[in-house]
Each structure stands twice: as C-alpha cells, then as structure tokens.
Amino acid sequence: DAKTTQPTSMDCAEGRAANLPCNHSTISGNEYVYWYRQIHSQGPQYIIHGLKNNETNEMASLIITEDRKSSTLILPHATLRDTAVYYCIVRVGGGSQGNLIFGKGTKLSVKP
Amino acid sequence: DAGITQSPRHKVTETGTPVTLRCHQTENHRYMYWYRQDPGHGLRLIHYSYGVKDTDKGEVSDGYSVSRSKTEDFLLTLESATSSQTSVYFCAISESKWAGVWDEQYFGPGTRLTVT
Numbered sequence: 001d002a003k004t005t006q007p008t009s010m011d012c013a014e015g016r017a018a019n020l021p022c023n024h025s026t027i028s029g030n031e032y033v034y035w036y037r038q039i040h041s042q043g044p045q046y047i048i049h050g051l052k053n054n055e056t057n058e059m060a061s062l063i064i065t066e067d068r069k070s071s072t073l074i075l076p077h078a079t080l081r082d083t084a085v086y087y088c089i090v091r092v093g094g095g096s097q098g099n100l101i102f103g104k105g106t107k108l109s110v111k112p
Numbered sequence: 113d114a115g116i117t118q119s120p121r122h123k124v125t126e127t128g129t130p131v132t133l134r135c136h137q138t139e140n141h142r143y144m145y146w147y148r149q150d151p152g153h154g155l156r157l158i159h160y161s162y163g164v165k166d167t168d169k170g171e172v173s174d175g176y177s178v179s180r181s182k183t184e185d186f187l188l189t190l191e192s193a194t195s196s197q198t199s200v201y202f203c204a205i206s207e208s209k210w211a212g213v214w215d216e217q218y219f220g221p222g223t224r225l226t227v228t
Contacts (some may be wrong), residue, residue, distance in 0.1 A: 032218070040222065041222070042203075042222070043204075043219030043220050043221055043222050044155065044202070044204050044217075044219045045215035045219070046217060046218065049216065087154075101155075101157075102155040103154055104152040104154055105154070
C-alpha cells in the first residue's frame with residue numbers, strides 16, 4: 001500500500017472550514033483513499049473514502065486531485081468536537097486482507 | 113454507532129500471566145480485527161478474521177493468538193503477558209459491500225492493558 005504524508009498538526013477556528021491535506025504521490029490505480037479520525041481515548045472513526053471522484057457525506061467532503069497524488073479532507077463547519085487526530089490511508093480494494101495501515105496523522109485543534 | 117463492545121475496558125496484570133480480551137459485535141459483520149496502539153507507532157494490526165474459525169496474522173502477531181468460534185465474538189489471547197504488550201487494544205469490524213471494494217471499518221472503544 002502507498003505511503004501518505006500529512007502535516008503533524010493544524011489549527012482551525014470554530015465555525016470555519018478545516019482543510020486537511022494528504023500527499024500520496026505513489027498511489028496506484030487500484031488504491032482507495034480513506035480518512036479516519038480518532039478523538040482522544042476513543043477508537044478510530046471512519047469519515048469517508050474515495051477512488052478518484054470527489055465524495056461528500058454528512059461528515060465531510062473528500063477532494064482528490066486529477067492525478068490522484070494528493071487529496072484534501074474538508075470539514076465544512078468545524079466544531080470543538082472535531083478536535084482529533086485525522087488519518088489519511090491509502091489501500092488496495094479487494095484481496096484477502098482488510099487491514100488499514102495508520103500513520104501518525106494530523107492533530108487538528110479547533111479553537112473557539 | 114456500530115454495536116461493538118470490548119471487555120474488559122481496563123486490565124492490570126503481571127508478567128507471565130495469560131490474558132484474554134473479548135470483542136463482541138451485534139452487526140453480523142464478516143470481518144473482525146485486533147489492533148494495538150502505542151505512542152509513536154499509530155495502530156498496528158495484530159490478527160484478523162474473515163469468518164468463523166478463519167483467522168490470519170497481521171503485522172505484529174508474535175505473542176498473540178486469536179479465536180473466533182462465533183460470528184459475533186473475536187478473542188485475543190496473550191499466552192504469557194510481557195511488559196512490551198502494555199498497550200491500548202482496539203477491535204474493529206467490517207463487511208465488504210462487493211468484490212473489489214472494502215467497506216469501512218468500525219472500531220470498538222478499546223481496552224487499556226497494563227502488564228507489570
């Protein structure tokens with residue numbers, strides 16, 4: 001599975017959009033981009049995933065560049081409860097294993 | 113929230129003793145996973161299961177064994193606990209929607225294990 005690069009930390013003002021970047025320049029054509037987050041002391045929480053088209057759900061939007069070498073997770077109106085570590089993961093779909101490889105992620109701090 | 117519970121939530125044990133952690137799901141998902149999380153390492157896969165009695169090793173399986181006799185339960189056993197196994201253990205479940213695409217994983221609340 002391809003490696004990802006994320007900033008170590010970011011700050012965002014409450015009510016503003018939080019844009020979290022992820023670099024995955026070695027991504028293969030059959031690898032998906034997944035985003036999870038982990039609020040302190042809790043289990044990771046699935047946010048969104050995509051292959052090449054932009055995706056949106058009730059939690060966030062995922063923007064993937066045309067060359068698929070990077071992506072951005074957008075939380076449109078960040079709240080204090082969005083303070084968490086956000087993980088960008090790329091992995092192959094299919095096969096016999098479903099495990100996710102978590103890196104160090106981005107610690108997002110939403111401030112009032 | 114997905115119906116995943118882990119027990120116990122906290123445990124302190126001594127080096128050399130056996131320990132079993134339980135993951136229970138009410139979602140009837142096919143796949144179950146055990147991860148450990150340590151500072152500086154993120155989450156690492158220990159073992160996973162793709163069906164009743166079907167299990168396989170993950171990245172850090174040494175010193176751990178697993179069993180899955182029912183769809184809803186996945187047990188992680190430390191045969192002889194060591195201090196290096198002090199960690200937070202997370203269980204996860206998933207159900208692939210269709211061939212070639214993996215469904216998202218849902219995680220339990222975690223078990224904090226301390227081996228003294």
